[in-house]
Amino acid sequence: MKMNRRDALHHIVGISGVAVGASLLPNSVIAMETGYIIQPGEKLRYVPLDPMTVAKLAYNTGNGCMYQVFHSVIYSLGQSNSVDAEKFRTIPTALAAYGWAGVMGQGTICGNLNALAMLVNILDDVNGQQSALVDAMYRFFERETLPYSHKEFIDGIGSTDDKTLEVGQSSIANSITCHSSISNWSKASGKSFSQKKERCYRLSASVVHKLVELLNAAHNGADIAQLTGLTITEETAQCQTCHSTSKPLAPASSVKTNMECTTCHTGHFF
Structure with missing residues (x-):
């Protein structure tokens, strides 16, 4: 037949x-x-999700941090009451699996951040705050002690106290790179890169939890920049007075970044 x-x-x-x-x-x-295939510039309508439910899904998803973050939110929206739920269900989230360990082990941008930017870029009903959301999440990742370690969160994602021993100490990345994030955690916990599994699973869950909180707030009309207060530091703002996109005649000064400068560069003031 x-x-x-x-x-x-x-x-x-x-x-x-x-x-x-x-x-x-x-x-x-x-x-x-x-x-249906989503097109460049197209936006799909977001609806509020439960942060802990999506964080638990991210924690249990595996296949690398970028996939954990991207898949957990897209899958949840595909099961939601969004008018675009069916469209969310067509997005091939497996494409995000390349982002593990800073892009296939390269230690560059953390896969959690790579994923959330790709996600936020296609969302509608967040009151035009895509850039503010990405900025807030990147600053959160740089400055927050992560992964979350409080009992309510550990219980909520379905982890255990025994696995907490595998995490060791949470740490501050002071950077958006996987390299710095892992290095600072290794220094704080006394553990090696090869022992990072539980730590990184919880990190993805923590990032998703914060992301969904902010997406819900943006959907409800909150000003994300004012709500979080997470903007560039005073030190980075000082760097940008000389190093910016508006310095075409001084190649060494013409840069574009909002990430922390002094993580890798020493300050110099004249």
């Missing part, structure tokens, strides 16, 4: 639905069935 593509897909849906539930089908199958 011959089947066309649509019949074949319905056959797959039927088998998968019996086995695990149709809602768990890979997004690639859903995208093939609906024919």
